[in-house]
Amino acid sequence: MSEVLDNTPIISVITEIEALSWMHKDKNKEKIVKEFIDDAAILALTPMVVAECVRIRRSRKIKTPDAIMAATAIVHNLQLITSDADFNHIIGLNIIDPFKI
Numbered sequence: 001m002s003e004v005l006d007n008t009p010i011i012s013v014i015t016e017i018e019a020l021s022w023m024h025k026d027k028n029k030e031k032i033v034k035e036f037i038d039d040a041a042i043l044a045l046t047p048m049v050v051a052e053c054v055r056i057r058r059s060r061k062i063k064t065p066d067a068i069m070a071a072t073a074i075v076h077n078l079q080l081i082t083s084d085a086d087f088n089h090i091i092g093l094n095i096i097d098p099f100k101i
Contacts, residue, residue, distance in 0.1 A: 009040040012049075012072035014065045016042050048075045056090055 011019075019033050043049075045068065052071035056062060062070075066086055073080040074092045081096045088095070 009036065010043060010076070010078055011037075011040045012043050012069050013045055014068045014072075016040070018065065043072050043076060045072075046075070060090070062086055062090075 016037055019037055022030070022033060024030050049068065049071045052075050053064070053067045056067045056070055057064065063086070066084070070080065070087055070090050070093050072078075073094070074090075079094045079096050080087060081098055083097050083099050087093060
């Protein structure tokens with residue numbers, strides 16, 4: 001996990017959209033999220049990601065944004081850091097649950 005945390009964050013464009021859309025009464029928390037996004041490398045939605053997303057959605061019931069995040073990680077051979085069980089059992093997806101380390 002330390003090698004993941006020590007590197008520049010790499011996120012999908014969907015993660016960027018969801019994070020920047022998040023609103024909190026504590027504007028300092030929103031500022032922290034914005035700074036995180038500013039420091040991150042943003043991966044675009046490419047034809048390969050779209051194809052992988054379609055494969056995932058045809059194989060299981062999953063929300064499109066979640067399928068895009070999973071597909072982005074698979075296509076770019078990245079680990080997805082999440083505790084969301086909706087990502088379990090997606091073939092080819094390498095997950096790190098931050099609450100289990």
